[in-house]
Amino acid sequence: MLSKVVNFFTSLKLTVACLVLALGLVFIGTIAQVRLGLWIVQAQYFGSWFVMWGPQGASWKIPVFPGGYLIGTVLLVNLIAAHIKRFELSKKKFGIFVIHAGLILLLVGQLTTQLYQVESFMAIEEGGQKNYSESERTAELAIIDVTDTNDNFVVAIPQQILQKQNEIRHERLPFTVRVQKFSENSLPSIEQGKIKFTEKSLEVSMNKINIPAVTVEFVTDEGAKGPFSVSSWQTRKQFVQMMAEGFESSFDRSMIEPAKFSYKGREYEVTLRGRRYYKDFTLALHDFRFDRYMGTAIPKNFSSRVTLINPNTQENREINIYMNNPLRYGGETFYQSSFEPDESGTVLQVVRNPSWLVPYISCLMVSVGLIAQFMYHLVGFAKKRRA
């Protein structure tokens, strides 16, 4: 029995079967992107155990194809098992061994990336500075105690909790937060001078993102405060701009102010904003540049001249971040990613990926292995022909 299991997991047939399935998965996953967009496909095809399918509108789904995790795991087990079983130290097998060791490293590295990578962005105005980045895809409900004008106290509730729980209590809040409705994507409208957010279907195209909205009330012993309807539409500069353009004269700045209420002599403000990641250093933007080729609108380069200020290490240095030349600092990488529409500010992509070096190493290993293996065969072939 054991030998059968061992044979199964070390067999070359299993390798080929997994590879064929991987081929199918990558192919259907690529085609599905046209319909579902890159982010959904990543989650449903490559970052899952099974690709699920159900008729439109139905509440049930059945697995129809193995997902990326399943194929990857079986392949990994197969690879490791086969190598333990067949490992031998010889010139002939050296290349094969290094190739597959590199592949194992690559698969493990990708898994850790999938699990631990955090992406956010940092939008800085020229002349301004920031010590936090924001998430593009997840929001947080910020409840800010603004009673003391010098020192605000903030409780931020992440989107995942807003989606799951109807009632949220926090030790630092003297009331209960009740979520009436959370919409992952929303559309603003103006009715009688007031802004409203209605639920909208999720975005699929790669360059569009969902803009969430939430309706909350605060349950206190004085009765419920609210309900308040707040959305990321009000907190991101580019969305505000879109609204200002779309609604023209019916739009006014009061519509993007945070919701306010007072309780027991304290003043609170409520907003929905991109989830924030605070850093222990600050980036100050001096200049954002968008160079074009002569006489055209074809972009030649985007660059941001920033100063990095870290009070802990006494660092204060100027850095130029531009295309293909990111800043790596504090375990994070800052990429030139986008800019404000009027070129008055930059948007840096911030990536924390503890395993970013792994692909470099595994690439080197596999390349060395492949070259060694083919050289070995080529030399053999040449000798044979000469003979």
Added chain:
Amino acid sequence: MRKNAVAKESKPAVVPDKGWRKVVPWVIAAVMGLWIASGLHTTKNTTEYKVEEFSQMPVVLNGRVQPWDSVAKNSLLMLRGKASVIISEKPEDEIGYFEKMRLRREGKYKKMSAMQWILEAMTQPDIADTRRVFRIDNQEVLSTLKLPIERKFFSFNEVRPEFDKISEEARRIAEQRIDPAAQTAYQKGVVKTHFAVNTFFQIKNSLRPENRENFTEAVLAGREKVEPGLAALAKAQNKEEHDLEALQGIMAMFREYDMLATIAYPLIIPPKEGKKREEWTNIGTALKETLRGSEIPKPVLAYTRMADAYGSQKAEEFNKVVDEYRAFLAGTFTPELKKGAQENFFNHYAPFIKSIAVYLVAFLFGCAFWMSWSSWTRRTAFYLVVIAAVVHTSGLIFRMYLEARPPVTNLYSSAIFVGWGAVLLGILLERIWRDGIGLVTASAVGVTTLIIAHNLSLGGDTMEMMRAVLDTNFWLATHVVVITLGYSAMFVAGFLAILFVVRGVFTKTLGAETARALNRMVYGILCFATLFSFVGTILGGIWADQSWGRFWGWDPKENGALLIVIWCAVVLHARWGGMIRDRGLMAMAIGGSIITAFSWFGVNMLGVGLHSYGFMDAAFKWLMAFNASQLVFIALSLMPFKYWRSFQQVAPAGKPKQDDAGLAGAKPAAA
């Protein structure tokens, strides 16, 4: 013993060269060589005008310095898909082959070069409006324009009456920001036609406003009126009494120059002294500056004089100004003038178009070798492939030099490079096996990829500037080159497999030894493809990590590359595990071509992701046709060996243990 016997019967004796057969290959090679060399000297002017000298002069378009010749060729390719214009009374679509021959003899059917056409458009717009330079294929667009659907080529005068409807539709598409990927065929046709007509309009207003005849005189007279005009303007602003005529004069000039500044096509006026080298302007902008009181720059007057002279058919005057202006450029703009001349030379040399012809002839001789087994046919094919490869390589290097870039910068150059890699692999195979297989492969893949490249060049300038993220010679030289060589290898393996199938199924020429050789070639090339595809894919991941912050994002182009790598891994593992043998290997190698074509072109057609830089849709039909053809070959390859003509004598039909065992004679070496 048995092995020898099989070898003898499977490889026909090659007829050695005697007598005339020794010389013929050299003669054919020399003729081809001379034909190519004839393109190397600069073309002489066919008229009394120094058009050739004009065509070398540098201007700026698409963000780069290029000669007028490139502007003319690329615009005409965009407009009508060909680099020349047909001049005949009857529309060319309605002329049959024999009628064409007759009309040509009678001088009623002529070809006009792109350069002559653009000069005519810029100086004699009325005649240019009658030239059939717009190719319109979409039938709905044609019916909107009320044009006959049997024809393809139309003149501006034919398009003009109903063009407002196209403008209206194009404006609507632009306003609604309909993504090119989501546009219907009609909408794409509208956008294309609108763009073409607009470009034509811009071209006509590049040297002078299209309704002006003696523009130089007007400009000089206008310059005299600038000072009084400015004085009147200053007074008018202070609400003092002023010369109304002088004020209106300068206002009228401003309107005319401003219009010219907005629509003129290339930037033809080099920067003034003291300005940056990149600051070229068009004639309108340069003239607008003179309204502030500065002198008229020399290049402006040179161009207006050339336009006036060409427009009123004064060859002597035109030639004189061309010489003067070239002398002026030679002083301060030597590098630009040189670049213009070099690119112009490259356009005339047309190395890739010429290689197509040579590869094609080589392919025919390669096939002839398998039918005749006479050595001279193989030698001819070999010489021709080498000549074509040299020309191909020289073109590649010339392009790299002109662009100061690695060989692959866009879809067009990737096609050229895929072909080049395949040709080198083919020559290598031929050097080892000397059985014509490498030659046929090299020439067939070479021809196909260069034809693809030619069709891709119809989209416009093929040396366009690299958009920000791509503006890195390091990654273009590593990731892009390596992955493209991987494509070459995949297509070569696929083509070798097709040779195996076609020769095996339809002819008796696939002997055991040839079969074994092909098997080894396919396997070896696939190993090569695995190496390059894998390394290229990972390098791409590293580039993505450097520029976007993620090593792998499941972007369609990345997935396409990954598909090739996985496919190679499947083939190699299945072969090592004995799951596939000859026919399986061949079938999978052909399948590899489908996967590669998907990765190369298919993903660009999906219209999603950061990588889709080369979208086009006429190509979709061709891609599908290619896939269908490959599927047919796969189906053929899966037929049992008893139906293959080549194996019918080896193993007579009816006997058991045929299929792969039918090739058992070929197997021992591999075992």
